[in-house]
Amino acid sequence: DTGVSQDPRHKITKRGQNVTFRCDPISEHNRLYWYRQTLGQGPEFLTYFQNEAQLEKSRLLSDRFSAERPKGSFSTLEIQRTEQGDSAMYLCASSGSGGLETQYFGPGTRLLVL
Amino acid sequence: KQEVTQIPAALSVPEGENLVLNCSFTDSAIYNLQWFRQDPGKGLTSLLLIQSSQREQTSGRLNASLDKSSGRSTLYIAASQPGDSATYLCAVSAYTGANSKLTFGKGITLSVRP
Numbered sequence: 001d002t003g004v005s006q007d008p009r010h011k012i013t014k015r016g017q018n019v020t021f022r023c024d025p026i027s028e029h030n031r032l033y034w035y036r037q038t039l040g041q042g043p044e045f046l047t048y049f050q051n052e053a054q055l056e057k058s059r060l061l062s063d064r065f066s067a068e069r070p071k072g073s074f075s076t077l078e079i080q081r082t083e084q085g086d087s088a089m090y091l092c093a094s095s096g097s098g099g100l101e102t103q104y105f106g107p108g109t110r111l112l113v114l
Numbered sequence: 115k116q117e118v119t120q121i122p123a124a125l126s127v128p129e130g131e132n133l134v135l136n137c138s139f140t141d142s143a144i145y146n147l148q149w150f151r152q153d154p155g156k157g158l159t160s161l162l163l164i165q166s167s168q169r170e171q172t173s174g175r176l177n178a179s180l181d182k183s184s185g186r187s188t189l190y191i192a193a194s195q196p197g198d199s200a201t202y203l204c205a206v207s208a209y210t211g212a213n214s215k216l217t218f219g220k221g222i223t224l225s226v227r228p
Contacts, residue, residue, distance in 0.1 A: 004157075033215060042118070042203055042218030043158070056215065091157060095214065102148065103216060105158040 004106035006092050012112045013082055020078045021109045025094030032075050033103060034067060036060065037089040049075060050097070082113045116141045120204055120219035127194055128227050135189040135222050137204030142182050145207040145214060149178050149189050152201045152221065161202075162189070194226045 005024045013019050025032050030051050035043035046065070048056045051072035061067075064082075069075040079086055089110050093103040117140045127133055137147075146165050150158040162171045162178040164187070170179040177190040191198060201223045205216040 006157075031214070035216075040220065042205070042220050043216070045215040045217070048215055093158075101214075102160045102163045103214070104160065105150075107157040110155070 004092055004094055004104050006090075006106040006109050008109060009107060010110050010112075012114065014114050015084060016081055018078065018080045019082060019111065020076055021090055021111075023075045023077070023092030023094075023106060025074070025092070026104055028096070029094035029104075030072065030097050031095045032069060033093040033095075034075070034077055035091040035093065037091060037108070038087075043091055046077075079111075082111075084113045087111055087113045116144075116206060116208065116217045118204055118206060118217055118219035120202075120222050122222065123220065124223040124225070126225040126227060129194060129196060131194050131226075132190070132192050133194055133224075135191070135202050135204075135224070137187040137189070137219055139185045139187075139204075139206050139217075142185050143208075144182065147178075147180055147187050147207075148205045148216065149176075149187075150203045150205065152203060154201075158203065194224075196226045196228050199224055199226050 007022045032049045034046040037043040046058050046061050047067050049069040052069050064080045067077045089108045091108045093105045095101045095103045119138045148163045149161045152158050164171050164180040175192040180187045201221040203221040205218045207214040
């Protein structure tokens, strides 16, 4: 098991374009989280999946953002009509189902919107 | 709303010094507390997880304590090394088994001078 992976690692896009990021969690983990981190800040919670069900979304997740986790495996996070304020590191984490378990983070996708 | 504070924002110490990093949180109804390490431009590496019923956890040169009633945690690093230079983030999870989303502090950037 190689841990949580994210793709791409870096993305540069122009304002108004759509982008999609992928996260592959640790294989036996059924919980998957997305966070966003801007420079000098701690990560902020965006959304959470248990298996394929999206159970919670932060108010930070505007209607331009959508996340999916088909079949409870990998997850995608799409941002439509990107804005410069979307520039950030997008982090994915996974954990087991007990609620007592450590969240394991991926390396992140750094997005720059020009 | 849970708020996590880490002060100071940055710390510089000479190699070999023992040091303590502080974390405080406003809502004591937490499920657990995690300390993470983040290297520049990278994802998060989990260092220690303390359950709400526990007082401390140890791993190698690291010891984390938790005082839930006062809303405080400390991360003790013994015999610091230049390789310990990184940002250390504290995060707490909400008191619900359904979603263990983490609320992070802004982190403390540690520099260990050779």
